[in-house]
Amino acid sequence: MIKKVVIVANGAFPTNPFALEQLEKAEFIVCCDGAVNKLTGTSFVPDAIVGDLDSLHDELKIKYKDILHHFSDQETNDLTKAVNWCKDQLFTEVSIVGATGLRDDHMIGNVFLLPQYTRFIKVKMYTDHGVFTSISASQQYKSFKGQQVSIFATNPQIKITTSNLKYPLNNQCLSMLWQGTLNESLDDYFGLKISGGDLVVYQEY
Amino acid sequence: MIKKVVIVANGAFPTNPFALEQLEKAEFIVCCDGAVNKLTGTSFVPDAIVGDLDSLHDELKIKYKDILHHFSDQETNDLTKAVNWCKDQLFTEVSIVGATGLRDDHMIGNVFLLPQYTRFIKVKMYTDHGVFTSISASQQYKSFKGQQVSIFATNPQIKITTSNLKYPLNNQCLSMLWQGTLNESLDDYFGLKISGGDLVVYQEY
Numbered sequence: 001m002i003k004k005v006v007i008v009a010n011g012a013f014p015t016n017p018f019a020l021e022q023l024e025k026a027e028f029i030v031c032c033d034g035a036v037n038k039l040t041g042t043s044f045v046p047d048a049i050v051g052d053l054d055s056l057h058d059e060l061k062i063k064y065k066d067i068l069h070h071f072s073d074q075e076t077n078d079l080t081k082a083v084n085w086c087k088d089q090l091f092t093e094v095s096i097v098g099a100t101g102l103r104d105d106h107m108i109g110n111v112f113l114l115p116q117y118t119r120f121i122k123v124k125m126y127t128d129h130g131v132f133t134s135i136s137a138s139q140q141y142k143s144f145k146g147q148q149v150s151i152f153a154t155n156p157q158i159k160i161t162t163s164n165l166k167y168p169l170n171n172q173c174l175s176m177l178w179q180g181t182l183n184e185s186l187d188d189y190f191g192l193k194i195s196g197g198d199l200v201v202y203q204e205y
Numbered sequence: 206m207i208k209k210v211v212i213v214a215n216g217a218f219p220t221n222p223f224a225l226e227q228l229e230k231a232e233f234i235v236c237c238d239g240a241v242n243k244l245t246g247t248s249f250v251p252d253a254i255v256g257d258l259d260s261l262h263d264e265l266k267i268k269y270k271d272i273l274h275h276f277s278d279q280e281t282n283d284l285t286k287a288v289n290w291c292k293d294q295l296f297t298e299v300s301i302v303g304a305t306g307l308r309d310d311h312m313i314g315n316v317f318l319l320p321q322y323t324r325f326i327k328v329k330m331y332t333d334h335g336v337f338t339s340i341s342a343s344q345q346y347k348s349f350k351g352q353q354v355s356i357f358a359t360n361p362q363i364k365i366t367t368s369n370l371k372y373p374l375n376n377q378c379l380s381m382l383w384q385g386t387l388n389e390s391l392d393d394y395f396g397l398k399i400s401g402g403d404l405v406v407y408q409e410y
Binding site: 077100102103104105106107108109110111112113116127129130132148150152154155156176177178181182202204 | 282305309311312314316318321361386
């Protein structure tokens with residue numbers, strides 16, 4: 001059974017319509033810790049708040065006391081705590097919003113956690129400019145002609161074959177992280193086939 | 206002889222005082238291609254414009270015809286074209302601003318190009334939230350107690366030893382890119398010693 005959830009991470013609150021649409025149609029909203037401060041003044045209401053709770057304002061701790069889930073583990077960040085909690089609640093598909101836009105190191109960290117999450121849950125990260133996903137085998141992506149696409153290999157040994165991309169790869173490796181950026185879809189879908197690791201994929205809206 | 210330059214990349218124009226200060230004290234300003242559009246209406250004037258020039262408005266192409274440097278190579282992005290041009294002009298230190306804030310894939314690509322640039326020029330990338338640098342050996346960083354610090358290993362074999370960081374590493378590897386995020390300086394300096402590759406370092410302002 002498909003069970004969908006939206007996680008609001010603790011970056012900048014989304015402004016892009018595609019990202020906001022995720023919240024608007026959400027059946028269940030999980031807020032990372034301090035992110036709940038950012039829902040104040042919007043029409044969105046958290047169904048659960050997950051994290052170490054150290055960045056949650058005191059009045060909100062009282063208001064939301066029944067939906068707080070405290071995890072103090074220092075080995076994982078708040079986004080990972082939230083994704084793990086969603087897995088435990090048997091959610092099967094997660095859309096992450098608000099994971100970018102403030103601290104650049106958090107943004108990079110969050111993006112490159114996607115492969116780890118993808119091992120146990122279907123996940124998409126919607127930013128104000130595009131969507132990040134992760135794959136470890138083959139996938140065909142819905143796209144459009146001219147869509148800007150970037151792929152990031154999480155290790156230099158990953159062999160990648162593309163179809164319908166402007167700069168094709170044929171069983172080739174990307175020895176550096178920036179080398180798969182600035183590609184472009186040639187049609188209403190493109191394909192990626194990989195072996196030897198995980199790929200993070202970015203599609204501009 | 207030290208010869209300093211500031212490169213304005215084609216992301217969001219900086220708003221943070223530390224990033225803007227780089228422009229204010231700049232002796233020479235190089236604009237990546239379309240970034241020059243963003244200088245219009247500011248007090249900053251480009252000394253050189255470098256790139257494939259395909260995103261430069263026509264009236265600016267005429268206005269700046271004497272300082273345009275056209276490179277059409279499709280294997281490098283505009284930021285790399287600008288850094289390479291600075292190297293050829295014998296600049297020795299470059300501050301990059303405006304490399305983040307719009308497309309997330311460009312931001313990641315730009316950040317992980319720093320190790321490549323660092324091989325031939327001293328480089329710092331100032332974002333609206335912090336500063337990125339890259340090292341391949343040992344370095345002591347000026348810091349302050351409580352400064353948020355993240356390190357990104359560009360391959361999982363790099364051995365890292367830290368000093369004065371809250372979560373220390375002792376000749377250890379970071380097998381995944383997110384694992385060195387969310388560290389913190391314990392004093393007015395911290396140290397990093399690495400072997401086996403390049404590290405990208407982020408210090409929050």
